[in-house]
Amino acid sequence: MESYKEYSPNALVAICSNLQKACEKQMRATEAELWKKLVAYFLTVAEEAENPTLSSLNSYIVDDIENSYTKVAALAEAEDDRGSLRCTTWGKKVTAIQKSVLARYEKQGGALLEESNLYVCEACGFIAISGKVPELCPICKAPTSRFSKIA
């Protein structure tokens, strides 16, 4: 039934790191370590971006917001698939935050980060530009402990 999908090595990185985290949550340290090995391997063979720029990144962000999320959300709604709806609701909000982070950075450049740090929510991907770590993720409500500071 399932149409076989040929994943890019870049996608396999994320699929395997997702399963690594799932094993960590199940307290299966050995299995998590094995998934981590696969993540490391796929990272070495992953394709690199040609001429990466922040503006090309922005165009993908806009396309996801305007097209991809709307498509998945409509399908999920029709099927009453609330898990996929949850994924697209959070994802679309996070992507909109990415867009606004890029817009602010474009305007202010490095000055934006002079007195602020970047924090990423490990649960949903939300990015905060702030002097201190957020107490609660505004998108998924994860607590402070789920935020990673970008060095």
Add this chain to the structure above:
Amino acid sequence: MHAARNIALCTKDCVCLFVCPTGATDTETGQIDVTKCIDGCRLCVDACPSHAIFLVYDNYAEKKAKNPHIINALTTLLESKVHQETIARGLSSGEDAKIAKALALSNRILAEDCAREGLYMLPQNRSTRELLLSLKEKGTKKDFPLDAVEQLLDLL
């Protein structure tokens, strides 16, 4: 089903030591000794005043199959997110390094969520097994950690 402790919540009242019939909760690492823990006993889980102990399941039910159109759409989104992660990673050593690193991580988390909602929520799922089998079949390239794939097929 065995008990595990969230050390960040534990207030060290040590009531678990009183109730555990085998001494599994009393260890120098702060983790519960799974070799001593009695399957499904949960005395420590119910006794803990700080709600720091929980049960970890060994068996997980197979998820209901999702609509293939949704899976395909989530896969498209997954590929888009990892492509954006790749662009951001390509910028993570230049002058925009900090913002690029944040965007790379954010996109990875979004991509992982698409993988999780699509086919790969559980390591024990049939679709995860099929993925491992296909990797095993194709894993003939130099440096591919075939042993890791084989061990995962054994363990999960």
